[in-house]
Amino acid sequence: MTSMLEGADNLVARGTEVGARVRGLETAVAAARGRLDGAQLDNAAEVVRRASDRLRLSADHTVVALGGATGSGKSSTFNALVGLELASVGVRRPTTSWATACTWGSSGAAELLDWLGIPPRYQTVRDSMLDTGREPNDLNGLVLLDLPDHDSTEVSHHLEVDRLVRLADLLVWVLDPQKYADAAVHDRFLRPLAAHKDTMVIVLNHIDEVAEDRRAGMVADLRRLLDADGLHGITLVAVSASEGIGIDELRRTIVQRVADKAATRDRISTNLTEVTAVLAAASGEATPPNLAESERIALRDEVARAAGVPVVTDAVRRASLARTRRATSWPLVSWMSRLRRDPMRRLNLEASDRELVSAVRASIPGAQQVQAAKVDSAVRDVADRLSAGLTRPWAAAITRAATAGLPELTSRLDRAVGSTELGVGRIPIWARLVTTIQWLLLLTAVVGGAWLGGLSGSNSLKLKKPMVGSYSVPEILVAGGLAGGLLLALLCRGLVNRTANRRARQADKRLRAAVTEVTEAFVVAPLGEELDAYRATLDGLRIARA
Ligand SMILES: Nc1nc2c(ncn2[C@@H]2O[C@H](COP(=O)(O)OP(=O)(O)O)[C@@H](O)[C@H]2O)c(=O)[nH]1
Numbered sequence: 138m139t140s141m142l143e144g145a146d147n148l149v150a151r152g153t154e155v156g157a158r159v160r161g162l163e164t165a166v167a168a169a170r171g172r173l174d175g176a177q178l179d180n181a182a183e184v185v186r187r188a189s190d191r192l193r194l195s196a197d198h199t200v201v202a203l204g205g206a207t208g209s210g211k212s213s214t215f216n217a218l219v220g221l222e223l224a225s226v227g228v229r230r231p232t233t234s235w236a237t238a239c240t241w242g243s244s245g246a247a248e249l250l251d252w253l254g255i256p257p258r259y260q261t262v263r264d265s266m267l268d269t270g271r272e273p274n275d276l277n278g279l280v281l282l283d284l285p286d287h288d289s290t291e292v293s294h295h296l297e298v299d300r301l302v303r304l305a306d307l308l309v310w311v312l313d314p315q316k317y318a319d320a321a322v323h324d325r326f327l328r329p330l331a332a333h334k335d336t337m338v339i340v341l342n343h344i345d346e347v348a349e350d351r352r353a354g355m356v357a358d359l360r361r362l363l364d365a366d367g368l369h370g371i372t373l374v375a376v377s378a379s380e381g382i383g384i385d386e387l388r389r390t391i392v393q394r395v396a397d398k399a400a401t402r403d404r405i406s407t408n409l410t411e412v413t414a415v416l417a418a419a420s421g422e423a424t425p426p427n428l429a430e431s432e433r434i435a436l437r438d439e440v441a442r443a444a445g446v447p448v449v450t451d452a453v454r455r456a457s458l459a460r461t462r463r464a465t466s467w468p469l470v471s472w473m474s475r476l477r478r479d480p481m482r483r484l485n486l487e488a489s490d491r492e493l494v495s496a497v498r499a500s501i502p503g504a505q506q507v508q509a510a511k512v513d514s515a516v517r518d519v520a521d522r523l524s525a526g527l528t529r530p531w532a533a534a535i536t537r538a539a540t541a542g543l544p545e546l547t548s549r550l551d552r553a554v555g556s557t558e559l560g561v562g563r564i565p566i567w568a569r570l571v572t573t574i575q576w577l578l579l580l581t582a583v584v585g586g587a588w589l590g591g592l593s594g595s596n597s598l599k600l601k602k603p604m605v606g607s608y609s610v611p612e613i614l615v616a617g618g619l620a621g622g623l624l625l626a627l628l629c630r631g632l633v634n635r636t637a638n639r640r641a642r643q644a645d646k647r648l649r650a651a652v653t654e655v656t657e658a659f660v661v662a663p664l665g666e667e668l669d670a671y672r673a674t675l676d677g678l679r680i681a682r683a
């Protein structure tokens with residue numbers, strides 16, 4: 138029995154049509170919270186709460202459980218009510234053994250019994266039996282459980298009983314003349330359950346064993362004890378399961394309970410229909426829209442433009458171009474370029490990633506506001522497209538979700554772009570190599586020059602110039618060094634351009650990734666949440682309407 142009721146607290150009318158509708162409405166209310174009108178949702182939530190309260194284990198069935206101490210006559214009472222010997226009488230079943238169940242009416246109790254953990258061989262359907270002809274159908278929908286035996290003083294049982302009494306429609310507690318006054322029964326079981334007296338019935342069994350003139354006195358005595366327990370007015374029936382005394386009265390009580398349950402179910406069903414219709418009208422029936430991939434991309438592009446990705450990328454290209462070119466050009470030219478104080482050149486040659494970004498941004502004053510406005514309208518366009526055809530509350534919810542993050546988006550974009558690694562400062566290895574070669578070539582020319590100078594100075598020494606063809610070696614060194622440097626710089630041009638373009642592409646990719654992340658977090662995800670909520674609400678309402 139311990140496992141029998143696990144997880145039952147959140148249970149609403151399991152496996153039944155009304156139960157499914159209640160759960161559908163519950164889902165819809167949760168999803169629509171903060172989107173649809175609060176008062177309408179509160180009404181619906183109240184219907185859900187009442188339904189959960191009243192329908193308990195099942196909407197379509199009235200669950201009646203027989204409990205009590207071993208030997209009090211649960212099984213005998215069960216059999217007397219069923220009219221057949223289904224439950225083994227006089228057998229003590231340990232607490233772990235199965236309950237016996239009998240259901241009246243054909244449909245739908247299987248899932249409930251399965252969930253209660255009662256195996257098929259302990260289940261009987263009253264309709265399936267041969268004598269149904271004389272069976273009145275006022276018990277249709279009844280599920281009668283003969284609970285496993287237990288000692289009422291055991292705390293664990295007490296807890297199970299406590300849970301069952303909240304879930305079952307009726308708990309029939311069977312006492313017997315010997316033990317009805319046991320303090321343990323009253324202290325540990327009956328008194329704590331006083332709050333549930335409306336869903337409990339007390340049966341005083343074995344009444345045939347009490348002399349007829351003493352029966353009324355005993356019932357009165359028990360009634361006093363029950364009053365002392367706080368169970369004023371609780372239904373109390375004296376029966377003899379073996380002699381059939383009082384069984385009709387007990388049956389009438391159960392029939393009444395079944396009728397009440399049916400009425401409750403009908404009322405709840407009506408309420409469900411009403412509040413569902415209200416929410417359905419507020420929600421509309423438009424097919425849930427989706428954010429198209431193309432819209433998502435267009436939005437990202439707009440945000441990237443607003444964040445200045447194209448201008449920053451262009452600056453990265455120019456800076457990379459300037460730096461690599463300087464590294465590969467003739468050393469004297471690049472050395473001279475250091476002396477010039479053109480701020481734009483300086484920026485391209487010396488700025489860090491961060492400085493470059495802020496300088497580029499600062500160079501286009503007012504652009505940020507213009508771009509922010511463009512993002513704003515792009516986001517609103519998407520929101521408008523998505524909410525076209527939706528009812529007002531949902532359209533408003535979508536617009537709200539799409540635009541709520543915009544102020545934060547701007548500052549997050551600044552941070553994202555500002556902290557993206559652009560790599561403008563890195564000179565490629567090949568270019569560093571070229572720098573070295575350029576210096577070597579220059580050195581060659583200088584050595585050649587010095588040699589020429591030395592020769593003309595020491596003309597008198599008549600030193601012979603080494604000749605290669607018609608040119609002297611120092612002349613070749615000077616000319617070769619100078620021409621080589623120039624030629625190398627020229628040859629590197631293409632590579633320099635390609636490097637700059639590649640740097641720009643990389644920067645563009647990184648910047649766009651950063652922008653996409655921020656856009657997803659502040660616009661796309663909130664939008665997605667609304668669309669999910671809309672979908673969940675429609676699904677829930679569809680189930681609730683069925
Ligand atoms: N005389 C008499 N015996 C009963 C009555 N109800 C049950 N018994 C007997 O009491 C014993 C225990 O009954 P049982 O139904 O198995 O009790 P359970 O342990 O609560 O299921 C059995 O021997 C029954 O025949 C009754 O109303 N009158």
Ligand SMILES: [Mg+2]
Nearest residue numbers: 211212225228
């Ligand atoms: Mg029994």
